[in-house]
Amino acid sequence: MTSSLHTPLQWHRRHILSLQDFSVPELDIVLQTAASFQEVLNRRTKKVPTLQARVVANLFFESSTRTRNSFELAAKRLSADILNFAPGTSALSKGETILDTAKTLWAMGAEFMVIRHQQSGVPHTIAAEMDRLGTQVAVLNAGDGLHEHPSQALLDLFTLCQLYSPRQPRCELLRGKKIAIVGDIRHSRVARSNLYSLTTAGADVHLAGPPTLLPPEFAKYGVTLHWQLEPALAKADIVMTLRLQRERMDQHLIPSLREYHQQFGITHERLRLCQPHVRVLHPGPVNRGVELSSALLDDGHVSLVNQQVTSGVAVRMALLYLMGSTPDAGG
Amino acid sequence: MTSSLHTPLQWHRRHILSLQDFSVPELDIVLQTAASFQEVLNRRTKKVPTLQARVVANLFFESSTRTRNSFELAAKRLSADILNFAPGTSALSKGETILDTAKTLWAMGAEFMVIRHQQSGVPHTIAAEMDRLGTQVAVLNAGDGLHEHPSQALLDLFTLCQLYSPRQPRCELLRGKKIAIVGDIRHSRVARSNLYSLTTAGADVHLAGPPTLLPPEFAKYGVTLHWQLEPALAKADIVMTLRLQRERMDQHLIPSLREYHQQFGITHERLRLCQPHVRVLHPGPVNRGVELSSALLDDGHVSLVNQQVTSGVAVRMALLYLMGSTPDAGG
Amino acid sequence: MTSSLHTPLQWHRRHILSLQDFSVPELDIVLQTAASFQEVLNRRTKKVPTLQARVVANLFFESSTRTRNSFELAAKRLSADILNFAPGTSALSKGETILDTAKTLWAMGAEFMVIRHQQSGVPHTIAAEMDRLGTQVAVLNAGDGLHEHPSQALLDLFTLCQLYSPRQPRCELLRGKKIAIVGDIRHSRVARSNLYSLTTAGADVHLAGPPTLLPPEFAKYGVTLHWQLEPALAKADIVMTLRLQRERMDQHLIPSLREYHQQFGITHERLRLCQPHVRVLHPGPVNRGVELSSALLDDGHVSLVNQQVTSGVAVRMALLYLMGSTPDAGG
Numbered sequence: 001m002t003s004s005l006h007t008p009l010q011w012h013r014r015h016i017l018s019l020q021d022f023s024v025p026e027l028d029i030v031l032q033t034a035a036s037f038q039e040v041l042n043r044r045t046k047k048v049p050t051l052q053a054r055v056v057a058n059l060f061f062e063s064s065t066r067t068r069n070s071f072e073l074a075a076k077r078l079s080a081d082i083l084n085f086a087p088g089t090s091a092l093s094k095g096e097t098i099l100d101t102a103k104t105l106w107a108m109g110a111e112f113m114v115i116r117h118q119q120s121g122v123p124h125t126i127a128a129e130m131d132r133l134g135t136q137v138a139v140l141n142a143g144d145g146l147h148e149h150p151s152q153a154l155l156d157l158f159t160l161c162q163l164y165s166p167r168q169p170r171c172e173l174l175r176g177k178k179i180a181i182v183g184d185i186r187h188s189r190v191a192r193s194n195l196y197s198l199t200t201a202g203a204d205v206h207l208a209g210p211p212t213l214l215p216p217e218f219a220k221y222g223v224t225l226h227w228q229l230e231p232a233l234a235k236a237d238i239v240m241t242l243r244l245q246r247e248r249m250d251q252h253l254i255p256s257l258r259e260y261h262q263q264f265g266i267t268h269e270r271l272r273l274c275q276p277h278v279r280v281l282h283p284g285p286v287n288r289g290v291e292l293s294s295a296l297l298d299d300g301h302v303s304l305v306n307q308q309v310t311s312g313v314a315v316r317m318a319l320l321y322l323m324g325s326t327p328d329a330g331g
Numbered sequence: 332m333t334s335s336l337h338t339p340l341q342w343h344r345r346h347i348l349s350l351q352d353f354s355v356p357e358l359d360i361v362l363q364t365a366a367s368f369q370e371v372l373n374r375r376t377k378k379v380p381t382l383q384a385r386v387v388a389n390l391f392f393e394s395s396t397r398t399r400n401s402f403e404l405a406a407k408r409l410s411a412d413i414l415n416f417a418p419g420t421s422a423l424s425k426g427e428t429i430l431d432t433a434k435t436l437w438a439m440g441a442e443f444m445v446i447r448h449q450q451s452g453v454p455h456t457i458a459a460e461m462d463r464l465g466t467q468v469a470v471l472n473a474g475d476g477l478h479e480h481p482s483q484a485l486l487d488l489f490t491l492c493q494l495y496s497p498r499q500p501r502c503e504l505l506r507g508k509k510i511a512i513v514g515d516i517r518h519s520r521v522a523r524s525n526l527y528s529l530t531t532a533g534a535d536v537h538l539a540g541p542p543t544l545l546p547p548e549f550a551k552y553g554v555t556l557h558w559q560l561e562p563a564l565a566k567a568d569i570v571m572t573l574r575l576q577r578e579r580m581d582q583h584l585i586p587s588l589r590e591y592h593q594q595f596g597i598t599h600e601r602l603r604l605c606q607p608h609v610r611v612l613h614p615g616p617v618n619r620g621v622e623l624s625s626a627l628l629d630d631g632h633v634s635l636v637n638q639q640v641t642s643g644v645a646v647r648m649a650l651l652y653l654m655g656s657t658p659d660a661g662g
Numbered sequence: 663m664t665s666s667l668h669t670p671l672q673w674h675r676r677h678i679l680s681l682q683d684f685s686v687p688e689l690d691i692v693l694q695t696a697a698s699f700q701e702v703l704n705r706r707t708k709k710v711p712t713l714q715a716r717v718v719a720n721l722f723f724e725s726s727t728r729t730r731n732s733f734e735l736a737a738k739r740l741s742a743d744i745l746n747f748a749p750g751t752s753a754l755s756k757g758e759t760i761l762d763t764a765k766t767l768w769a770m771g772a773e774f775m776v777i778r779h780q781q782s783g784v785p786h787t788i789a790a791e792m793d794r795l796g797t798q799v800a801v802l803n804a805g806d807g808l809h810e811h812p813s814q815a816l817l818d819l820f821t822l823c824q825l826y827s828p829r830q831p832r833c834e835l836l837r838g839k840k841i842a843i844v845g846d847i848r849h850s851r852v853a854r855s856n857l858y859s860l861t862t863a864g865a866d867v868h869l870a871g872p873p874t875l876l877p878p879e880f881a882k883y884g885v886t887l888h889w890q891l892e893p894a895l896a897k898a899d900i901v902m903t904l905r906l907q908r909e910r911m912d913q914h915l916i917p918s919l920r921e922y923h924q925q926f927g928i929t930h931e932r933l934r935l936c937q938p939h940v941r942v943l944h945p946g947p948v949n950r951g952v953e954l955s956s957a958l959l960d961d962g963h964v965s966l967v968n969q970q971v972t973s974g975v976a977v978r979m980a981l982l983y984l985m986g987s988t989p990d991a992g993g
Contacts, residue, residue: 107640309769
């Protein structure tokens with residue numbers, strides 16, 4: 001990072017738990033910082049000493065390869081040390097509470113905690129406890145229940161803004177763009193976080209999904225709802241697809257994966273409704289032939305799935321860097 | 332460590348398996364070395380190159396978060412490389428003997444082995460085999476069956492001595508202090524290791540627990556036994572609580588967790604029997620409301636649980652450093 | 663490495679998938695490079711900055727301690743960063759294809775993929791896809807089904823050549839040496855890879871095993887087949903034993919482990935048929951008393967098992983180094 005990155009004096013957020021109250025200037029700081037780190041990642045030596053000897057604890061109570069590896073790599077490229085907490089072999093199975101586990105990691109020296117949990121609110125609870133104890137631990141929500149997944153939405157935002165300006169990504173680039181989010185909105189923490197950041201950025205957000213997966217109350221987010229795909233795709237600049245959990249079928253929320261694909265699956269043909277330059281995102285892992293046709297996923301001119309993964313490392317480096325730079329951060 | 336740490340010429344112990352024959356000068360070297368490393372941990376850059384490129388193998392045949400993470404962090408802060416041996420996915424499930432596994436790790440280049448096993452004596456057996464083969468591998472017992480857990484007792488000793496002298500912790504500070512160890516003494520390797528170090532340091536050690544968990548033969552350690560809590564607590568300077576395994580109830584060794592807490596659980600009220608400055612330890616993970624009341628555990632003026640965890644990293648750095656500094660150690 | 667290692671201009675192989683078409687000059691480059699790295703491993707500081715900040719992803723779909731740890735240590739000693747992919751907790755359990763997992767790791771920044779899979783050909787498929795996408799990812803086959811295990815055969819070759827010239831190991835040293843490979847040839851990917859490298863090196867290779875484990879078609883490799891042990895051992899310079907899977911008994915391919923040992927187990931007594939200086943190898947983990955007598959395994963004058971493990975780290979450092987040095991390799 002060094003010279004290319006100014007100290008972000010405007011940044012005061014130690015925890016990153018939700019995007020609900022992120023301002024445009026805050027989103028822009030994340031985008032600019034991530035762009036600087038992406039330059040680092042394009043060098044031959046992709047490592048900076050920013051967090052040398054500082055400890056990032058990964059607490060993934062819910063399994064994940066993609067997000068955990070992405071954070072692990074981001075932390076390594078900042079020269080941090082990493083503690084991986086594996087719930088299966090942990091003190092939790094001996095009856096310890098999550099808060100006591102977090103306190104133990106803090107007492108060992110962890111300054112950052114990246115937390116995924118199947119229950120909404122767990123990262124907030126841990127962050128509140130860390131603050132109450134007067135620690136400087138910085139907590140990042142890496143996905144909590146059906147609530148939020150801020151780092152995913154921020155990497156989506158970064159990927160989208162870079163479409164229009166690779167070196168100067170900023171929110172205003174998305175103003176007025178029509179973005180369709182398609183699929184299982186109801187159960188998606190990715191969708192919720194994206195709703196906050198994209199509407200804050202001024203995008204024209206449309207949601208589409210079957211009624212069982214898109215309840216009417218989502219209108220409160222200031223977005224347009226569609227229970228059919230076509231009006232959502234019409235003239236869209238961007239289509240964001242969401243992962244469909246196979247268990248939704250057992251819950252009778254969708255008739256079958258095949259029928260879902262027929263109604264809401266994205267294909268080259270359906271994209272003809274959109275702007276000619278339309279691009280498609282998916283947070284992964286993709287069920288090929290369900291949310292997206294295989295041909296579309298593999299079409300590098302349209303699919304941004306690989307760029308999202310690549311952006312993820314730069315964005316997560318930026319988040320850890322920013323969290324660690326607040327006046328009262330640990331160290 | 333550099334200048335602040337003298338080479339401990341007096342240190343000749345390559346393996347750390349038991350505290351039974353540790354002398355006061357040896358304990359004092361551990362305490363002083365740990366104090367030096369704790370200064371490192373209070374710096375912004377918490378890392379030293381002491382064990383750079385040397386390999387520490389963690390062999391945890393019994394699951395553990397706390398102790399394994401503590402050793403992993405200690406090794407990382409000494410700049411060592413770490414091999415984590417996960418029994419579940421290992422050659423052991425293919426029928427390899429533990430000794431052959433240890434030999435393989437040695438042949439790969441491991442110079443330190445940190446071993447936990449549910450059978451007493453396994454670390455000793457591996458250490459003896461490593462010596463027989465003429466290797467310079469240093470073996471540390473991280474908990475073997477019901478036998479010993481030396482690094483836990485040493486971090487307890489360090490935590491206690493630092494109460495009286497944070498910068499110059501040494502055994503003599505505990506001379507004559509009344510220390511009550513309360514709970515499931517019978518099944519506790521932590522208690523056994525502590526008995527050795529605390530009596531060597533000259534403390535006045537009292538044990539308390541129900542008769543099923545405190546057999547009379549423990550008197551041989553030169554300590555006072557109590558089958559009721561009150562006389563153990565009377566005028567005590569320190570109360571060490573032990574973890575109660577929930578399965579003791581199924582074994583009919585205790586009637587119920589609730590009744591155990593009523594008879595031997597430590598609370599603010601009960602501590603009125605002790606010295607006014609009394610402090611409470613627990614090796615973790617704690618069953619809240621069983622060994623300790625929740626209020627007591629969270630009372631930072633009395634509970635030393637977090638300090639124990641923090642001390643653990645410094646003490647384990649000291650142990651790895653000392654083991655690696657013996658004249659015949661690997662490297 | 664630095665000065666002692668010339669840039670291997672003659673090396674053009676980015677993937678290492680099979681030894682079938684390895685030439686003698688290529689094998690010799692591996693041997694010489696490994697010898698240079700072994701010198702590094704004999705220094706006090708066993709680390710070189712060769713792959714600093716480059717990412718090695720370990721994808722072990724089939725469990726392994728030995729090979730995975732060996733690669734992990736090799737990568738660490740080259741200063742690489744490592745991503746460990748654990749199939750149990752992975753996106754694969756969410757239905758993602760292996761190719762999509764590999765693409766995700768590439769998009770995150772992995773430049774090397776070390777792949778083990780129970781299906782033959784998986785590493786080849788991933789390598790082909792990485793090439794098709796125009797990535798510079800280098801793929802190493804760490805064992806695929808019953809097909810090949812090139813790094814094991816290369817470490818065996820290195821161990822053998824070093825018997826005759828520790829500092830200048832090269833293929834010609836094995837010309838005309840009688841090498842007996844004994845055991846479950848049929849199910850051994852180690853045997854297949856060794857057949858290619860040893861015959862290329864000009865050794866006189868003999869295979870021995872019961873008819874159920876040594877099908878006649880192995881004659882096509884230009885080797886001599888024996889369904890009894892004695893003629894294979896007669897005047898042999900080297901005996902390579904293979905691991906016997908216990909499940910072969912349930913498949914009725916061998917009558918019992920005991921009977922197998924009586925017919926094909928290697929003991930000091932049986933080695934009297936061989937050259938006086940005969941040495942014995944085994945890829946590990948060993949079933950003591952089955953493939954080898956316990957006494958023989960522990961006889962450091964005859965058994966090369968520990969040297970094989972030690973060689974493994976140097977050879978794998980050499981392979982990662984060479985794969986990363988091709989003109990079009992990532993970075």
